[in-house]
Amino acid sequence: MIEKNFDVVIIGAGAAGLAAAAVTARAGRTTAIIDRERYPGGILRQCIHNGFGVHLFNAELTGPEYAERMSRQCTAAGAKMYMNCTVTELKRREDGILEILILSGKYGVMRFTAKAILLAMGCRERNRGNLAIPGSRPAGIYTAGAAQKLLNMTGMLPGKSAVIVGSGDIGLIMARRLKWCGIEVKAVIEIMPHPSGLTRNVVQCLNDFKIPLYLEHSVVNICGRDRVSGVDAAPLNHGMPVMEKAFHIDCDTVLFSVGLIPENELSVNAGIILDPATGGAAVDSSCGTNIPGIFAAGNVLHVHDLADFVSEEASRAGEMILKYLDGQLAAATIPVRAAKNLKYVVPCKCCPGEKCVFSFRPLIVTDGGIITAKTADGREIFRKTVPFVRPAEMLRITMDVPANAAGIFFELHPKEVLS
Numbered sequence: 001m002i003e004k005n006f007d008v009v010i011i012g013a014g015a016a017g018l019a020a021a022a023v024t025a026r027a028g029r030t031t032a033i034i035d036r037e038r039y040p041g042g043i044l045r046q047c048i049h050n051g052f053g054v055h056l057f058n059a060e061l062t063g064p065e066y067a068e069r070m071s072r073q074c075t076a077a078g079a080k081m082y083m084n085c086t087v088t089e090l091k092r093r094e095d096g097i098l099e100i101l102i103l104s105g106k107y108g109v110m111r112f113t114a115k116a117i118l119l120a121m122g123c124r125e126r127n128r129g130n131l132a133i134p135g136s137r138p139a140g141i142y143t144a145g146a147a148q149k150l151l152n153m154t155g156m157l158p159g160k161s162a163v164i165v166g167s168g169d170i171g172l173i174m175a176r177r178l179k180w181c182g183i184e185v186k187a188v189i190e191i192m193p194h195p196s197g198l199t200r201n202v203v204q205c206l207n208d209f210k211i212p213l214y215l216e217h218s219v220v221n222i223c224g225r226d227r228v229s230g231v232d233a234a235p236l237n238h239g240m241p242v243m244e245k246a247f248h249i250d251c252d253t254v255l256f257s258v259g260l261i262p263e264n265e266l267s268v269n270a271g272i273i274l275d276p277a278t279g280g281a282a283v284d285s286s287c288g289t290n291i292p293g294i295f296a297a298g299n300v301l302h303v304h305d306l307a308d309f310v311s312e313e314a315s316r317a318g319e320m321i322l323k324y325l326d327g328q329l330a331a332a333t334i335p336v337r338a339a340k341n342l343k344y345v346v347p348c349k350c351c352p353g354e355k356c357v358f359s360f361r362p363l364i365v366t367d368g369g370i371i372t373a374k375t376a377d378g379r380e381i382f383r384k385t386v387p388f389v390r391p392a393e394m395l396r397i398t399m400d401v402p403a404n405a406a407g408i409f410f411e412l413h414p415k416e417v418l419s
Contacts, residue, residue, distance in 0.1 A: 001109045002109070004110065004112050006031060006080075006112060006113070007029040007030045007031065007114065007115050008021075008032070008114060008116050008117070008321060009032045009033075009098070009100055009112050009114040009117050010034070010079075010118045011087050011090075011117065012120035012298075013120075014040075014042025014067075014299075015042065015044060015307045015310040015314070016297045016299070016300070016317075017035070017042075017314070018033070018041075018071055018073070018311075019070060019318070020317050020318035020321070021033050022073040022077045022079065022315075023318030024318050024322060025079040026077040027322050030080075031078070031080065032082060032114075033082065034102060035081070036084065036085060036086045038084055040067065040081060040083065041067030042067070044307065045153070046063065046148050046149045046153050048152050049176075050062050052066035052307050055309070055312070070311065082102070082107070082110075084104055084106055085103070085106075085107065085110070086102065086103050086104070090117065090294075091270055092293065092294070096293070097114075098115070098117050098293050099113050100113075100117070114293075116293045116294075116325060118295045118296070118297060118321060119264075119294065119295065119296040120314060121262075121264070122262075122298065122300055123263055124260065124261055125143040125144065125145050125256070125257075125261075126256070126259045126260070126261060127143050128222075130258070131165075131256070133165075133219055133220070135221045135231075136222065136223070136224060136225055138224035139226065139228070140224070140228035140252050140253045140254060141222065141253075143256050144164065144166075144168065144171040144255045145170050147174055148170060148174055148177070151181065157181060158253050159228075159252045160183060160253070161186055161250070161251045161252055162178055162183055162253040163186050163187050163188075163254055164188045164256075164257055165219050165231075165255065165257065166188075166196060166257040166259070167188050167202070168196045168197050168258065168260070169196075169201050169257075171255060172206060172257070173205055174255060175188060175206060175209070175211050176204065176209060183253075185211050186212075186249050187211070187212045188211060189219055191218050191236060192391075193215055194391065194392075195390075195392060198305055198390075198393060214233065217236060218234060218236055218241055219254075220233065220243070224252075227252055230249055230250045230251055231248070231254060232246050232248050233246065233247060233248075233249060234247070259303075262278065262279045262280040262299060262300045262301065262302070262303065263300055264280060267281055270291065271290075271291060272289045272294065275344065277343055278302040278303075278346065278361075280346075281300075283346065283348065283349075284332030284349040284350065284351075285351055285354070286317075286329055287301070287316065287317035287347070295321055296317075297310075297313050298310040298313060301313070302361070305392065309394065316357065330354065332347070332350055333349065334349060334406070334408060335348065335349055335408070336348055336349060336350055336358070337407070338360065339411045341363050341364045342410055342412050343363050344360070344361050345358055345360050346358070350408070352402070352404070354401055355401070356398070356401050357397070358398075360394065360395040360396070360410065360412070361395075362393075362412055363412075364414065365391065366389045366414040366415070367387070367388060367389075368385070368387060368415030369389040369413065370385050370386070370413050370414075370415055371383070371386060371411070371412055372412075372413070373399060373409070373410050374411070375402070375409075376406045376408075381408075389412065
């Protein structure tokens with residue numbers, strides 16, 4: 001068994017892992033990145049469309065270009081990459097040292113020890129099984145990400161005509177990609193009364209190509225025996241399909257773009273507490289979990305809408321890891337909660353008297369909203385107007401946390417309510 005020791009071990013070589021590794025390695029800390037894929041970059045490598053790097057590099061990059069820039073920063077800083085490696089176990093020993101067990105076709109069995117670990121495994125797609133859609137099990141059913149990989153990395157067409165279930169960003173981008181490849185996209189079907197993806201993707205990927213978007217509709221049956229022959233869809237009334245208004249759409253391919261789930265099986269087995277609202281680890285303002293020395297950032301923590309924001313959050317996590325290694329990390333003692341019109345807030349705890357970045361997922365649609373923060377006794381300590389609120393778009397604020405706050409509650413209101 002190969003045994004190695006590092007200051008920092010990062011699990012996942014996507015946008016989050018690469019960003020954090022560059023920070024810790026640049027500071028002179030021995031840093032290892034572990035990933036099960038052959039090349040670094042994660043999901044970025046199959047996203048050949050542009051739109052990456054606008055915030056971080058002030059440039060319109062494709063996913064592979066963005067991954068290449070981040071990877072070069074990592075290697076230039078001195079981080080060591082272990083690709084084609086799978087982490088099978090993660091634990092904290094009684095002496096406080098963190099231990100990682102790794103399997104690799106190239107290196108065999110390895111055991112790494114570290115003073116700090118960053119979880120950056122990203123997320124996975126929900127599939128048909130998560131939705132329990134009736135019908136047979138023919139060929140031609142994919143998640144949007146699987147179809148994207150098939151098309152962009154192997155050059156194979158998934159079919160000739162498609163229906164996309166769900167309006168997540170990957171599904172919207174794939175609607176455009178399929179059209180460019182000569183595949184007819186019959187419809188995008190969304191159960192919510194609003195799109196689940198970014199507005200810019202709705203405009204550029206659906207409206208510009210005249211692809212129908214059916215809001216408050218669901219697929220109630222998938223037809224076909226050996227190959228998909230079509231789907232039955234119906235409008236929803238209070239969440240229930242109105243079967244007498246159901247209609248059939250002929251197609252040979254169905255793509256599911258129905259949300260992402262943070263990849264946290266490894267975290268759970270290590271004893272890390274998850275936040276049920278995000279599906280990721282419950283972290284404090286340092287991105288630290290309930291296990292000392294283990295941190296989390298990026299889509300494994302909560303699903304972001306932009307890769308740039310993933311990298312920014314992971315860079316902050318890298319800075320916090322450096323403070324932890326130097327024994328300078330302040331204790332987060334103030335509980336933080338999401339209240340009215342907010343699905344969640346990250347982090348769950350913050351440090352008194354320090355500046356903290358908070359991320360939210362809204363539950364309402366409005367063209368003018370106000371985020372407020374109140375203490376446990378109802379005293380308002382923060383207020384910010386946001387011009388555009390959609391559940392698909394994450395909200396972020398930076399706030400100075402009062403030293404005497406016993407707890408903080410965030411709320412989101414339509415502007416007209418508080419005006």
